[in-house]
Amino acid sequence: MKLNDKICRNTKAQKKPQKLADGGGLYLLVQPDGAKYWRLKYYFLGKEKLMALGVYPVITLADAREARNKAKKLLAAGKDPSATKKENRKEAERVARNTFRAVALEWHENQKGKWTPKHVVNVMRRLEIDIFPYIGSRPISEIEPPELLNSVLRKIEKRGALDVATRVKQICGQIFRYGIATGKCKREVTGDLKGALKTGKTKHFAALDIKEMPEFLSVLEKNDARLFARTRRAMRLLMLTFTRTTELIEATWDEFDLKNGMWEIPGERMKMGKPHLVPLSKQAIAILKEQKEETGHINTPYVFPGQISPQEPMSNNTILFAIGRMGYKGRMTGHGFRALAMSTIKERLGYRHEVVDRQLAHAHKSKIDRAYDRAQFIDERIIMMQQWADYLEGVANGKVIEGQFGKRKRA
Secondary structure (H helix, E strand, C coil): CCCCHHHHHHCCCCCCCEEEEEECCEEEEECCCCCEEEEEEEEECCEEEEEEEEEECCCCHHHHHHHHHHHHHHHHCCCCHHHHHHHHHHHHHHHHHCEHHHHHHHHHHHHHHHCCHHHHHHHHHHHHHHHHHHHCCCEHHHCCHHHHHHHHHHHHHHCCCHHHHHHHHHHHHHHHHHHHHCCCCCCCHHHHHCCCCCCCCCCCCCCCCHHHHHHHHHHHHHCCCCCCHHHHHHHHHHHHHCCCHHHHHCCEHHHEECCCCEEEECHHHCCCCCCEEEECCHHHHHHHHHHHHHHCCCCCCECCECCCCCCCECCCCHHHHHHHHHHHCCCCCCCHHHHHHHHHHHHCCCCCHHHHHHHHCCCCCCHHHHCCCCCCCHHHHHHHHHHHHHHHHHHHHCCCCCCCCCCCCCC
């Protein structure tokens, strides 16, 4: 006789275990302590086997019958229900272990050697602030495009940080691709989010035109804004070398060869992770010697140490705030010197784009361009950097004559 819920519920425990059969190998095992367990007896490859289906009443009679029927279908397909159950459990455990956070941390650790220390910190900060709190505990294989969009990216958009949302999407895409490569997920879901994010207008760093530089240089030299001497030197050196602001303020003395007029920035401090050569003009060398004279007695490796904490480099905002005090807030930035140099050197000194671009250490799109070494066009760049310094000096003195500059060798 088949079971019903009343029988299952009311059967009392006895001194010996009882088996209440329901048919098809399914029965309810009632133990002497009153516990009731569903069991399924079946035959696979001629051998009798027993599979546990759960505890009554958590697993109801209807649940047990459904489990029995699924097991029968597996048997009909030539599969062992017990082995299949174990495989499913292992897969569930694997999925539970491979959370987005776990995969992301593994990816981050794998990438660290390819990044600058600053980029390592920045990526981890994005993960911890914008991603992990919302999908970190989710199995990476279960995350679908709408969840990533609504749980992570839309929240960033609502802050108005559209560029951050784009960067976070890119980070997530790299993590999903790593998950695919390591067998932790099967889809790169960010590809389905193309066009889903809001886009803002491209913002360019404020930069003066070369025509405005005579006044700017005059204000800088008069020091009406009462800037510290080392801040003024940092700004002048930034104009002459047009490196990124962080590359300048974090520079250490061991990177400079003043005798041969060369500054070698190590790869770990460069945005693209590649070492970079900066030829030093006579004017740049003079500024560095002045700086050495002022700060040489200070126990610090930095060329431009912090005013309050010499063991730390100058603050990243020092130059920007100094420009503001000079009356150029919103009109010029430290990064703006790069744009100024790029346009002026090409248009007024007549250098090819690739020569100036190499000196700017821009990222290159093609594999061939990326393969160029740090010394590419170095002879032209040495001449160019001296001519740029001479040009700025002429601008400051009001003696610049268009077309006067040729590609002379540095004396």
